Amino acid sequence: xxxxxxxxxxxxxxxxxxxxxxxxxxxxxxxxxxxxxxxxxxxxxxxxxxxxxxxxxxxxxxxxxxxxxxxxxxxxxxxxxxxxxxxxxxxxxxxxxxxxxxxxxxxxxxxxxxxxxxxxxxxxxxxxxxxxxxxxxxxxxxxxxxxxxxxx
Amino acid sequence: xxxxxxxxxxxxxxxxxxxxxxxxxxxxxxxxxxxxxxxxxxxxxxxxxxxxxxxxxxxxxxxxxxxxxxxxxxxxxxxxxxxxxxxxxxxxxxxxxxxxxxxxxxxxxxxxxxxxxxxxxxxxxxxxxxxxxxxxxxxxxxxxxxxxxxxxxxxxxxxxxxxxxxxxxxxxxxxxxxxxxxxxxxxxxxxxxxxxxxxxxxxxxxxxxxxxxxxxxxxxxxxxxxxxxxxxxxxxxxxxxxxxxxxxx
Numbered sequence: 001x002x003x004x005x006x007x008x009x010x011x012x013x014x015x016x017x018x019x020x021x022x023x024x025x026x027x028x029x030x031x032x033x034x035x036x037x038x039x040x041x042x043x044x045x046x047x048x049x050x051x052x053x054x055x056x057x058x059x060x061x062x063x064x065x066x067x068x069x070x071x072x073x074x075x076x077x078x079x080x081x082x083x084x085x086x087x088x089x090x091x092x093x094x095x096x097x098x099x100x101x102x103x104x105x106x107x108x109x110x111x112x113x114x115x116x117x118x119x120x121x122x123x124x125x126x127x128x129x130x131x132x133x134x135x136x137x138x139x140x141x142x143x144x145x146x147x148x149x150x151x152x
Numbered sequence: 153x154x155x156x157x158x159x160x161x162x163x164x165x166x167x168x169x170x171x172x173x174x175x176x177x178x179x180x181x182x183x184x185x186x187x188x189x190x191x192x193x194x195x196x197x198x199x200x201x202x203x204x205x206x207x208x209x210x211x212x213x214x215x216x217x218x219x220x221x222x223x224x225x226x227x228x229x230x231x232x233x234x235x236x237x238x239x240x241x242x243x244x245x246x247x248x249x250x251x252x253x254x255x256x257x258x259x260x261x262x263x264x265x266x267x268x269x270x271x272x273x274x275x276x277x278x279x280x281x282x283x284x285x286x287x288x289x290x291x292x293x294x295x296x297x298x299x300x301x302x303x304x305x306x307x308x309x310x311x312x313x314x315x316x317x318x319x320x321x322x323x324x325x326x327x328x329x330x331x332x333x334x335x336x337x338x339x340x341x342x343x344x345x346x347x348x349x350x351x352x353x354x355x356x357x358x359x360x361x362x363x364x365x366x367x368x369x370x371x372x373x374x375x376x377x378x379x380x381x382x383x384x385x386x387x388x389x390x391x392x393x394x395x396x397x398x399x400x401x
Binding site for chain 2: 009010015018019022023025026029030033038039040041042043044045055056084086119120121122123
């Protein structure tokens, strides 16, 4: 089967995933700059972000969690954009790759949300936004799978 | 027909790339603006004058700080701090030793600690402040304060009050266990800690750490910068007609 078989319309799911990943990328970039002290304040206020971001769970294997998010969203966005080139509209491998990446991101987000709820006991609104985006990306990557399965 | 489809698909994609590009530009712009704003805020060393801070004891009668340094020191530095705030931990670890050796020990400055338990997600700060007062009873406030801030990640998490851990730190410092336990498990010092927080509120404190040098409020960014602090303290000394401190760097 060639990549050009089937639908010639641009796959909407991939467009949505690319836009969502862009939002995730921007949030992760903001949080990374915050972590490196280039943004925000050096004081504690009523919010909980500084508590989450300065906890020892904000670093995973020596790498700031936000930086992992930054790279993850960039890769997902890259794959989604690759899949939006007309000759790759119906490339099934890209849909599978998106699904695998999105699942990894979703599971990782679940783990971070678990830490916030049960271990750190503080919620950071940017972390919540990122978790919502990761969940939406996963849903759209799941929705993208049957489109190409239908093709004989 | 196919050509028409292809044309439409092309224009769909084109508008998609436009939307994506505009969003990306807007996002990058917003982040750049936030970075710039942070940088300019940090550069501002302009203190805020708060007249009432000249005589804080009269403001909220119950409030009582913990001081180090001479009572007649020409410069007074008040610091409002929260034991669960990570930045207070950084401030205490990095700045307090510098301030003590450079200004407190020569008798230029009196350093006064005030509690400002933020509440909210900092749910154990109030208890920690009270426990530190109980340690003060036995002459170990600063040792206990350093231990609490150094071990934040050990006792801060969790929803249950970490009474056992707070008592354990007392034992670690050789405090009289029975007296310390009786104090921590009572409501002793809740009035002083509350009054300290109220005093802070009246002085316009809304984040920790917030410091005052004589009657001027300074932000955490300035408090974390020894050069800016030196400049402010020397300005106070000069205003009082006293010799400024000279530093060897």
